[in-house]
Amino acid sequence: MNWAIIVAGGSGTRFWPLSSPSRPKQLLPLASAEPLALEALARLDGLIPKERTLLVTGQALARPLGDALGLPAANILVEPRAASTAPALLWATAEATRRDPEAVVLSLHADWAIPDAAAFRRDAELGLRTAATHDVLVTVGIVPTRPETGYGYIVPGAPLDEAAKQVARFTEKPDAETAATLIGDGALWNSGLFAWSGKRLRAEVEAHAKELHPGLAALDRGDVAGFFSALTPVSIDVGVLERSKRVAVVPGRFTWDDVGTWDALARTLPRDEAGNVTYGAVHLKDASGNIIWSDGPPIVAWEVDDLVIVHANGRILVMPRVLASDLKKLVDPLPPGIRDLT
Amino acid sequence: MNWAIIVAGGSGTRFWPLSSPSRPKQLLPLASAEPLALEALARLDGLIPKERTLLVTGQALARPLGDALGLPAANILVEPRAASTAPALLWATAEATRRDPEAVVLSLHADWAIPDAAAFRRDAELGLRTAATHDVLVTVGIVPTRPETGYGYIVPGAPLDEAAKQVARFTEKPDAETAATLIGDGALWNSGLFAWSGKRLRAEVEAHAKELHPGLAALDRGDVAGFFSALTPVSIDVGVLERSKRVAVVPGRFTWDDVGTWDALARTLPRDEAGNVTYGAVHLKDASGNIIWSDGPPIVAWEVDDLVIVHANGRILVMPRVLASDLKKLVDPLPPGIRDLT
Numbered sequence: 136m137n138w139a140i141i142v143a144g145g146s147g148t149r150f151w152p153l154s155s156p157s158r159p160k161q162l163l164p165l166a167s168a169e170p171l172a173l174e175a176l177a178r179l180d181g182l183i184p185k186e187r188t189l190l191v192t193g194q195a196l197a198r199p200l201g202d203a204l205g206l207p208a209a210n211i212l213v214e215p216r217a218a219s220t221a222p223a224l225l226w227a228t229a230e231a232t233r234r235d236p237e238a239v240v241l242s243l244h245a246d247w248a249i250p251d252a253a254a255f256r257r258d259a260e261l262g263l264r265t266a267a268t269h270d271v272l273v274t275v276g277i278v279p280t281r282p283e284t285g286y287g288y289i290v291p292g293a294p295l296d297e298a299a300k301q302v303a304r305f306t307e308k309p310d311a312e313t314a315a316t317l318i319g320d321g322a323l324w325n326s327g328l329f330a331w332s333g334k335r336l337r338a339e340v341e342a343h344a345k346e347l348h349p350g351l352a353a354l355d356r357g358d359v360a361g362f363f364s365a366l367t368p369v370s371i372d373v374g375v376l377e378r379s380k381r382v383a384v385v386p387g388r389f390t391w392d393d394v395g396t397w398d399a400l401a402r403t404l405p406r407d408e409a410g411n412v413t414y415g416a417v418h419l420k421d422a423s424g425n426i427i428w429s430d431g432p433p434i435v436a437w438e439v440d441d442l443v444i445v446h447a448n449g450r451i452l453v454m455p456r457v458l459a460s461d462l463k464k465l466v467d468p469l470p471p472g473i474r475d476l477t
Numbered sequence: 478m479n480w481a482i483i484v485a486g487g488s489g490t491r492f493w494p495l496s497s498p499s500r501p502k503q504l505l506p507l508a509s510a511e512p513l514a515l516e517a518l519a520r521l522d523g524l525i526p527k528e529r530t531l532l533v534t535g536q537a538l539a540r541p542l543g544d545a546l547g548l549p550a551a552n553i554l555v556e557p558r559a560a561s562t563a564p565a566l567l568w569a570t571a572e573a574t575r576r577d578p579e580a581v582v583l584s585l586h587a588d589w590a591i592p593d594a595a596a597f598r599r600d601a602e603l604g605l606r607t608a609a610t611h612d613v614l615v616t617v618g619i620v621p622t623r624p625e626t627g628y629g630y631i632v633p634g635a636p637l638d639e640a641a642k643q644v645a646r647f648t649e650k651p652d653a654e655t656a657a658t659l660i661g662d663g664a665l666w667n668s669g670l671f672a673w674s675g676k677r678l679r680a681e682v683e684a685h686a687k688e689l690h691p692g693l694a695a696l697d698r699g700d701v702a703g704f705f706s707a708l709t710p711v712s713i714d715v716g717v718l719e720r721s722k723r724v725a726v727v728p729g730r731f732t733w734d735d736v737g738t739w740d741a742l743a744r745t746l747p748r749d750e751a752g753n754v755t756y757g758a759v760h761l762k763d764a765s766g767n768i769i770w771s772d773g774p775p776i777v778a779w780e781v782d783d784l785v786i787v788h789a790n791g792r793i794l795v796m797p798r799v800l801a802s803d804l805k806k807l808v809d810p811l812p813p814g815i816r817d818l819t
Binding site for chain 2 (some may be wrong): 152420431434436439451452455470473
């Protein structure tokens, strides 16, 4: 049977001051009127039921996300510590396999913007089928729409069948020129949408992910705390996918965004004629290209361009959009009383 | 005896969203930690006592300003309608003269920034003395510090004595080039700091201010409502000073600002090394030349320059400083629920 693992992590700094521990990014309506995580769950509708959907997340997000998603309590897996994606995915995959030895698992994130759910399900199902048919780890590579420098790329290799290809190599965040060349050569974005069987993932971890080996015995005993304390944190990409030869890629032909920064809202939310994205009570005059968000007080802006202007959680942020990906540099040094949200 | 008339008017749009009916500009700390109106009163200390200080203002400001200033109730003159400065000053001067037939009156505004109170008193006293000695209407002309295009200018004429001169002419808001030429020729800013005796003002009104003539009989009866309803609104400058030949000017050698717009705060409040003026909880990084005011929530700004950023009365305003004098154009068309403050 097909299973889903929804991964929810992140410290939330990139949407300061909107995202907060009690209302993390995944629970914000950053791609539509619905919170991202509810969209992620709804996107699985008809493909994988809630009973076979696991949420893997940290202590901070478990309660608010679990409440919002309405998953069975047993399906919420709370990591004892943040240890990157390989331990989380291995644990969740093992849990699915424990309940269903023939489980084929789809891994996705709770904070994506994917407007076309049907297209997502079509390509996700292709990923699951490819994983089952060829007994490989599958990554669904998003067909790029711009030379994005913030993502990793997958270079496809020899065909496995009419849809799937082997992976020639992974490339981490390239510069813009390299990104354009990669796209010209047919490279795809590495989104984190993966599929595999429990047995195949376990075999590839045993073959390649030495960082996790000290914890495997504990994991097999069901000692999750022991697993997490014995392992060395490593991402699924570095620890497994980039080292294994049994990795395939299928194309994801849907619009996808990881909603990583304030700037991403210009891609995920509707824009007015002047390219402004607004949320809440916002009044503009001769303003263009701004991202303006208010959770309460009206924001009135005049003749300002390409700014991020936010009122949320009792803080106000004003900065150019181009700095959005560096927001951490601004926020981290703030006095804790200003920086920290509840 | 010397009397003072403090004039307080204005609709408050120019400091939106900070100034409000219950807390007008005159009660805001726009030049120091003290509200402007309290500074105006304190500035008279030792020159004219509270008992001989009259406040003339409209219905909306009478209560909050009267409470703040602590003047005797009989000294608060509430205009039945806004009718520009000539009716207000004629009425208040008549009221001073009724109580003290030998009154020489100093007229000033409640919203000025004048850091050197002693210098102000010295030149104000010179104005009062000149009014008494020469039996003229006196305007204290501020020695200009920049080619300001937002003020009127006074061109001095022939000397009356070692300090005072006749007024050759008044010039309304010039362009920048004309302003520079005027300053080169010794012109002074027309601030609204005036001095005169009750008899002289009345005589000049009778000779020149035909707009007020229909109301004079009512004024003489003490029928203020009748006075205001019969007259045609006119400023003291247009109705009297520009028409009369009995007008003298003495120089005001103190720093003066009418704190007319958000932009003025860059002149009246302290600036940081990067030229930012801030009030309240403001955190800046690589930002310069901004005017940032918060009455509550912290404002965090990064790499923005020469903006006005305000949170006040539950509204947020963001605009370039250079537009500050046109703020009315932005605010007037706003929905009443956003625009109107309480």
